[in-house]
Every structure is written in structure tokens, then in C-alpha cells.
Amino acid sequence: MAFPSSSKAFARSSCELPDITRDWLYDTSWKMRYRTAFSDTGYGVHPSVTSFTMHEETHTQAGRVMRDLHALGQAHARSDGPWGYQWTGVAGAKVCKPGYHRYGAAIDFTRFDWGSGHYVDTAKHGRERRRYLRRRYLAVIAVCRKHFGTVLHCHNDPDGSHWNHIHVDRGRRAVAADWDYQTDTTIIQWAARDLAGITDMAIDGDFGPQTTRGFQALREAFGAERIDPTASSANYLAWLDLIARHGMADKDAGTYRAG
Template identity: 85%
Template sequence: MTFPSSSKAFARSTCELPDITRDWLYSTAWKMRYRTAFSESGFGVHPKVTSFTMHQETHTQAGKVMRDLNALGQTYARSEGPWDYQWTGVAGTKVCKPGYHRYGAAIDFTRFDWGSGHYVDTAVHGKEKRRYLRRRYLAVIAVCRKHFGTVLHCYNDPDGSHWNHIHADRGRKAVAADWDYQTDTTIIQWAARDLAGITDMAIDGDFGPQTRQGLATLRKRFGAEKVDPTASSANFLAWLDLISRHGMADKDAGTYKSG
């Protein structure tokens, strides 16, 4: 099977790298577990460590997500920190189906676990009533976006299949924010709602007047009036770092400032 060109599949010219099979991400101690079912409460069931085959760059980028989530747990744990990252739930990587999964260029995350009851279950926590769990899910989304250009989730679900997992692929660079792109707009909308307290914010990927106001509020709260997330990848990474820190620590926007 011919791998698609880098302009279509990856942000970098690394398509010549091979597929690899691993049961860990970033650290051999941070295992992957396959979600096999759902509990009566709707949580994913991940009974054992599982190896997955994927393109080498996907493994590298996913590993960076786990590295950053561990760092967040070390410094910005909501309570009883530090939290040491433990394992990752996965629903699939290289699968014979349309899209980037066909080439091992995508990964579906189902759980992020720091141990001692501190985790994100992607089938439940995105629309959880408890705000601190929605904030933690948002932190995960922001970290995923740092390393993958496309991030689909319960609020960015074009085909109705992503309510229970986070899909990440490299079909688009981890570049400056683009408000015509739902991956980026939903992150800002979610942050405006759950970090800045704009409780009626619609998370629909439409960058309209309400979202513009939400962005303006976040700029002020973050002290980031001069940091335009659409101007450069570095600027957007700064915003994603702010969002992930606030979300992980369960803090209101403005607790941590830009720069």
C-alpha cells in the first residue's frame, strides 16, 4: 500500500519512516491498553496491556502528548499532587478503513490515567456535569492539539462517531490557529465556557460573534492581548499551554498569565 504524500498525510517529510508495533507511548512504563467494552456506568473497560501498530511518527507525536500530560500532573495537579502518569487507553491506530487510520497516521485515545483515581475517560468526561472533569478533558484536548493538527472529540464530531474517543491525526500541521477550522475554534469556545465562565457559550466550531467575545475575554484574562494565536504556531502553543494548565489545575482563566 502506498503511503500518501507528506503534503496530504504529515506535517513533516517523514513518510519514509516505517510502521512500528509498541505497547507503550514515550516511556516503556507508560503502557497502552485496548478498550474492549463499556461498563454499566458508561466508562471504558481496558483489561490489559496491548500492542498497537502505527506509523513511527504517530507513535512519536502521541508520546509527546503523554510526556506533556505527565508534566502537567507533576506541576498542575488539581489536588494531592504530584500525579505520575500511568497508562493510556486506545481504541485503534492502524485500521483498514478510509482516512488516516488506513496508513497508521492516526490514533484514537480513550483514557488518560495518572493513577489514584485521577483520569480522563473520553466516553464520559467531556460532557460531565462536574466542571473540573470537563476542564481536565479540555486540558487533554489542548495538549493533543500541540502535537497533532486534527483533533476530533465529543464537541468536534463531524460524523457522530467521536463522542467516546479522541481522534488525533497529522493530516494538518500543528500550526497557528485557524478559526475556519473546527478543531481550533472548539478549543477556544470550550475554554471560554469552562475557564472564563461564559456558561452559555455554544461549542459548535462556528467562529461567530459570541466566540469572538469569548476570545476577547480570554485574551484579557490571560494577559495575552498582544499574543495573537493566529499569527504563528509559537503563539498558539502559548495559548494551548495556558489552557492546559488552567484545565488541569481546575483554575479560572487568569490564574496563570501569558509570558
């Protein structure tokens, strides 16, 4: 099935690429496991390696997410590092339903696992009481946004269905930040709350006065006063990298600063 348009669906005009079926992302040893259920505690159950069909570029971009998460585990593990990436939980990719899943241009993530008890389960950790797990979830969100323009999650859930997984798609280019877009605003709000210590920050996608103050606090802490994330994709990538490093390492904003 053809895409709606290459400019709308992908950051590059590569819509002629075919669908592919794989059971791995980026590295053939980094398998995908299908989430089949939830445990009594709400965590996703992923019993077996599963192949998924998706557009080839979606597979490539998702693989880059895993590549970057592996690098974060190697360089910025919270404890007992380095962590080597192991496997990814997935709920679905190409599915005959409205939206970019229909075209194989979306994928739903449910778990990111570095082994030895180091993981993000998207059914629980986004709203965890323990801040280090919320921070790690935020790191995953930031890395996803580096490679996908749209990232839906427990705090960016327009239809109430994303409380238990992270949806990414290529319906929007992975470009400069746009504060009118909830994907980008919720990342800044979450970082202001859990990295900069603004504990009453609402993560609601509305870039109002409170978010403006949180954004400024992050700019000062990161030493990024001259790096406007809305000005270019390179600038926003620098911000996303800072957020991801702090989140993975469980560090307060300012531990790492813009180069």
C-alpha cells in the same frame, strides 16, 4: 502502503519512516490498554496491555502528548499532587478503513490515567456535570492539539462517532490556529465556557460573534492581548499551554498569565 503525500500527511517530510508495533507511548512503562467495552456507567473498560501498529511518527507524536500530560500532572495537579502518568486507553491506530487510520497516521484515545483515581475517560468526562472533569478533558484536548493538527472529540464530532474517544491524526499540520477549522474553534469555545465562565457559550465550531467575545475574554484574562494564536505556531502553542494548565489545575482563566 504509501501516504497520500508527505506535505499533506505530516508536519515533517518523514513518510519514509516505517510502521512500528508498540505497547507503550514515550516511556516504556506508560503502557497502552485496549478498550474492549463500557461499564454500566458508560466508562470505558481497559482490561489488558495491548500492542498497536502505527506509523513511527504517529507513535512519536502520541508519546509527546503523554510526556506533556505527565508534566502537567507533576506541576499542575488539581489535588494531592504531583501526579505521575501511568497508562493510556486506546481504541485503535492502524486500521484498514478510509482516512488516516489506513496509513497508521491516526490514533484513537479512550483514557488518560495518572493513577490514584486521577484520569480522563473520554466516554464520559467531556460532557460531565462536574466542571473540573470537563476542564481536565479540555486540558487533554489542548495538549493533543500541540502535537496533532486534527483533534476530534465529543464537541468536534462531524460524523457522530467520536462521543466516546478522541481521534488525532496528522492530516493537518500542528501549526497556527485557524478559526475556519473546527478543531481550533471548539478549543477556544470550550475554554471560554469552562475557564472564562461564559456558561452559555455554544461549542459548535462556528467562530461567530459569541465566540469572538469569548476569545476576547480569554485574551484579557490570560494577558495575551499581543499574542495572536493565528499568527504563528509558537503563538498558538502559548495559548494551548495556558488552556492546558488552567484545565488540569481546575483554575479560572487568569490564574496563569502569558509570560
